[in-house]
Amino acid sequence: MKKTMMNEAKLQPPVLVLGATGYVGARLVPELLRRGLRVRAGVRFPAKIARRPFADHPGFTTVQADVLDLASLLRAARGCCAAYYLVHSMRSRPGDFAAADRRAAENAVFAFEQAGLSRVIYLGGLGEAGDDLSRHLRSRREVGEILARGKTPLTWLRAAMILGSGSASFEILRYLADRMPVMIAPRWVKSACQPIAVSNVVDYLAGCLGNPATAGLALDIGGPDVFSYAELFQLYAEVAGLPKRRIITMPFFSPALSAYWISLITPVPAGLARPLVEGLRNTVICRDNRIRELVPVRLLSCREAITLALDNIRRCQVDSCWHGAGLARVPEWASCGDAEYAGGGVRECNYQIVLDAPLETVWFAVEAIGGEGGWYFGDVLWAVRGMVDKILGGAGHGRGRRHPEELHLGEALGLWRVAAIEPPERLLLAAEMRLPGQALLEFVLEAAEGGTRLRLSAQFAPRGLAGLAYWYAMAPFHAPLFRGMLRGLARRLGARILSGPEPFAWEAGACDATETPPE
Numbered sequence: 398m399k400k401t402m403m404n405e406a407k408l409q410p411p412v413l414v415l416g417a418t419g420y421v422g423a424r425l426v427p428e429l430l431r432r433g434l435r436v437r438a439g440v441r442f443p444a445k446i447a448r449r450p451f452a453d454h455p456g457f458t459t460v461q462a463d464v465l466d467l468a469s470l471l472r473a474a475r476g477c478c479a480a481y482y483l484v485h486s487m488r489s490r491p492g493d494f495a496a497a498d499r500r501a502a503e504n505a506v507f508a509f510e511q512a513g514l515s516r517v518i519y520l521g522g523l524g525e526a527g528d529d530l531s532r533h534l535r536s537r538r539e540v541g542e543i544l545a546r547g548k549t550p551l552t553w554l555r556a557a558m559i560l561g562s563g564s565a566s567f568e569i570l571r572y573l574a575d576r577m578p579v580m581i582a583p584r585w586v587k588s589a590c591q592p593i594a595v596s597n598v599v600d601y602l603a604g605c606l607g608n609p610a611t612a613g614l615a616l617d618i619g620g621p622d623v624f625s626y627a628e629l630f631q632l633y634a635e636v637a638g639l640p641k642r643r644i645i646t647m648p649f650f651s652p653a654l655s656a657y658w659i660s661l662i663t664p665v666p667a668g669l670a671r672p673l674v675e676g677l678r679n680t681v682i683c684r685d686n687r688i689r690e691l692v693p694v695r696l697l698s699c700r701e702a703i704t705l706a707l708d709n710i711r712r713c714q715v716d717s718c719w720h721g722a723g724l725a726r727v728p729e730w731a732s733c734g735d736a737e738y739a740g741g742g743v744r745e746c747n748y749q750i751v752l753d754a755p756l757e758t759v760w761f762a763v764e765a766i767g768g769e770g771g772w773y774f775g776d777v778l779w780a781v782r783g784m785v786d787k788i789l790g791g792a793g794h795g796r797g798r799r800h801p802e803e804l805h806l807g808e809a810l811g812l813w814r815v816a817a818i819e820p821p822e823r824l825l826l827a828a829e830m831r832l833p834g835q836a837l838l839e840f841v842l843e844a845a846e847g848g849t850r851l852r853l854s855a856q857f858a859p860r861g862l863a864g865l866a867y868w869y870a871m872a873p874f875h876a877p878l879f880r881g882m883l884r885g886l887a888r889r890l891g892a893r894i895l896s897g898p899e900p901f902a903w904e905a906g907a908c909d910a911t912e913t914p915p916e
Contacts, residue, residue: 416483561595591619760821773885
């Protein structure tokens with residue numbers, strides 16, 4: 398029976414999913430595959446999806462596609478039968494994200510028409526049109542209107558707050574409720590919303606594709622409950638076994654101040670928190686419930702959705718996460734032989750150790766760094782640096798990991814993001830903290846006599862005098878920190894140290910201005 402289903406699927410043209418590495422897209426793809434559909438993931442960086450559990454599925458393929466690059470979008474859509482449009486910007490700078498979303502939607506309309514697609518399904522946001530609608534929700538609405546003007550029949554689903562492990566909205570709810578027994582909150586906590594479980598969002602997205610009656614419709618999707626955000630905080634506290642939270646509302650909280658406050662208390666940075674906060678002031682409840690008859694699904698209550706999300710977090714089964722979006726680009730100066738950089742040469746600090754352990758075992762500890770075992774040394778220092786970054790408006794150290802053992806390209810890892818991963822030989826992290834320059838942290842493994850050689854390299858391209866001053870101010874901490882990390886990793890594995898930790902210089906093509914600290 399399974400073989401017959403797969404043979405039938407091979408005869409069908411694929412469904413294009415734009416935004417397959419995003420929070421919802423990464424959950425939709427396996428559901429479509431489970432339903433026997435062929436899926437083509439249109440992503441800017443195909444390597445990001447290569448280690449996903451569904452990447453080896455016979456019905457799954459990837460194609461490089463950037464919604465701002467019309468040529469790539471035309472190639473991606475060619476030969477597909479339908480498309481999901483799950484792309485939008487969360488940047489908060491005035492004007493730029495709306496213009497980018499508008500251009501992307503216009504490109505998509507043209508590409509879908511040229512490919513002759515029969516359907517396009519778009520996930521947007523709830524919110525009534527009007528002057529009070531937030532810039533973020535207004536842009537999401539405009540994207541839907543542009544897609545609807547195209548010749549390809551559109552199904553436009555509009556959702557409010559999505560409850561699920563790893564969603565930015567849920568993380569804000571969770572961390573605020575966990576950490577703040579008494580909350581001083583803006584008036585938006587009294588706004589009404591109709592949250593929906595992420596599993597139900599996926600159910601509706603997949604169900605609409607199989608129901609032609611949904612073509613050409615704009616449909617509100619929401620769960621069975623309507624709450625104020627204050628009531629949601631109390632419900633979360635009850636489900637999590639916390640005492641009832643005391644919430645004091647204040648009239649003078651601006652969106653900027655609210656976003657900054659959220660960024661200090663939660664792992665969500667101010668740049669992402671602000672468009673979310675601006676949307677919270679709007680009443681977002683379903684005015685149209687036709688979807689419940691067109692695509693019948695069992696809707697999870699808010700209590701069930703929160704319970705399921707917390708269970709998934711405890712069991713480390715978070716399929717996708719808000720901070721997994723995007724990719725840290727490897728700067729040109731990171732390549733050996735290309736060390737010159739505006740503002741000064743690249744600085745490096747390199748240490749190595751040889752362990753009495755096989756390569757795969759050492760890689761396991763490298764890939765698990767930043768999880769429950771911490772950074773193997775100096776966790777207090779990492780936490781302090783993260784708090785400084787939070788105060789400066791950066792991402793901070795609290796984003797943690799999606800999974801305790803697995804890393805994917807582009808995932809966030811505390812103050813860093815995975816810029817390259819080549820198991821079991823190399824892990825490259827790019828700094829996302831506020832810095833006067835660019836920083837990389839690289840782990841390189843190779844077989845050595847009697848075990849494995851592990852090299853840890855910190856690279857920094859300073860920007861002007863401030864960058865140089867920062868590097869030399871931090872230099873005294875490098876030797877004890879990196880030596881401690883390597884020794885701590887050895888202790889984690891229970892491996893005997895054969896040599897090191899000791900400084901080293903790259904043998905070939907090493908960058909100019911490399912600084913190897915003294916023994």
